[in-house]
Amino acid sequence: MKLQYFSHSSFLLNTGQGYKILIDPFLDDNPTSPVRSHDVDADFILLTHGHGDHLGDTLSIAQRCGSLCICENELANYLESKGLNVHNMHIGGSHEFPFGKLKLTQALHGSCTPDNQCHGSATGLIIMADEKTVYHTGDTGIFLDMKLIGEMNAVDVMLVPIGDNFTMGIDDAVKACELVRPQCVIPMHYNTFPVIEADPNKFKQKVEALGILCQTLAFGQKLDL
Ligand code: NI
Ligand code: MN
Numbered sequence: 500m501k502l503q504y505f506s507h508s509s510f511l512l513n514t515g516q517g518y519k520i521l522i523d524p525f526l527d528d529n530p531t532s533p534v535r536s537h538d539v540d541a542d543f544i545l546l547t548h549g550h551g552d553h554l555g556d557t558l559s560i561a562q563r564c565g566s567l568c569i570c571e572n573e574l575a576n577y578l579e580s581k582g583l584n585v586h587n588m589h590i591g592g593s594h595e596f597p598f599g600k601l602k603l604t605q606a607l608h609g610s611c612t613p614d615n616q617c618h619g620s621a622t623g624l625i626i627m628a629d630e631k632t633v634y635h636t637g638d639t640g641i642f643l644d645m646k647l648i649g650e651m652n653a654v655d656v657m658l659v660p661i662g663d664n665f666t667m668g669i670d671d672a673v674k675a676c677e678l679v680r681p682q683c684v685i686p687m688h689y690n691t692f693p694v695i696e697a698d699p700n701k702f703k704q705k706v707e708a709l710g711i712l713c714q715t716l717a718f719g720q721k722l723d724l
Contacts, residue, residue, distance in 0.1 A: 500629040502656070506531040506718035507691045508553055508638070510658065511539065515629045518542050518598040521566070522624065522635055525555030531691050533719035536560050543598060546570035547637030548610035548621035549577070552691070558583070569601060573619030577612060590622055599628030604648060606639035608666070631655045631724050634679065638688065641671040641678075649679035656724060657681035660688030661702045662695030669697055673705045683712045685722075 501513040507529055512520040521541035526532045529552070536556035544566045547553055554574075561568055561583045568578050568585045575587040588594060593602035601624060608621035624635040625648070634648065635658040648654075657679055660666035666688050667675060676684050684706055689697040703713040714722060 500631050500724045501721055502633075502685075502724055503721045504685065504687070504716040504718065505529075505534055505539075508547065508635070508658075508660070508687050509555070510635070510687075511541070512626065512628070512633070514598050516598070518628075520545060520598055520626070520628070521560065523547055523553040523555065523637075524557055524560055525552045527556050529555070529691060531718050537563070540564050541566040543596065544568045545601065545624055545626070545635075546574060547606065547624060547635065548608060549574045549612040549617055549619060550610065550638070551613040553638070554612060567596075569596070571603060571610070571619050571622050573617055574610065574612070577617035577619075590620060593625075599626065601626055604634075604636075605642070605644065606637040607642055608638040608640070625652055625654075629724070633658065633724070634681065636660065636675070638666045641667055641675045643678070645675050645678040649681075654679055654681040655683065657684045658687050659684055661686040661697045661699065662689035662691070663697060664694050666695075669702045669705065672702060673709070676706050676711050677709055681711065683714055685714050685716055 503511045508523040575585040604623035606621040610621040623637045626633045661672045699715040
């Protein structure tokens with residue numbers, strides 16, 4: 500599987516079977532994104548919650564590509580009302596898709612759409628594809644059940660916010676990694692706006708001191724998993 504980081508919480512996963520899985524596509528209004536929404540194709544769009552910096556360009560990309568949007572129930576109903584193809588899920592549930600298996604986790608955060616029409620629950624995503632397990636925490640504060648997530652899933656790659664203010668900051672993110680014990684961690688949700696400025700190298704130093712490999716990615720950088 501190949502992973503590309505578009506900055507903020509947005510990633511594109513390309514599976515060995517050729518499926519394109521786009522996560523939280525905040526691109527056109529994102530000052531740090533190296534790509535525009537019309538340049539990105541997706542078979543599946545996975546959303547952690549409805550905030551504008553995650554929902555992003557879902558509507559235009561899904562309309563153009565006919566993507567299946569997979570997310571928590573209330574947000575899925577909202578997207579369906581906009582004419583998109585959706586798959587409703589909820590926290591704790593998992594489902595087999597053509598690309599592999601997806602499970603939704605809790606996230607300590609809100610979830611309302613920019614037009615204030617949909618109030619659902621924020622979630623994290625556990626994506627199992629190509630014999631890899633990727634845990635995208637979504638926007639969240641730290642919670643002790645991350646230990647359970649780590650015990651029940653052999654997480655290869657954890658995607659964790661470090662920007663503080665709206666989510667975990669560096670120290671809480673390091674502790675979260677200690678709870679989950681992934682093979683590798685990639686920091687996200689930082690340096691998009693002044694209020695979430697953070698030094699990914701400071702995070703890397705602290706988390707690698709715990710024996711957890713950290714890969715900091717430049718915005719747009721690709722990585723083979
Ligand atoms: Ni948010
Ligand atoms: Mn956010």
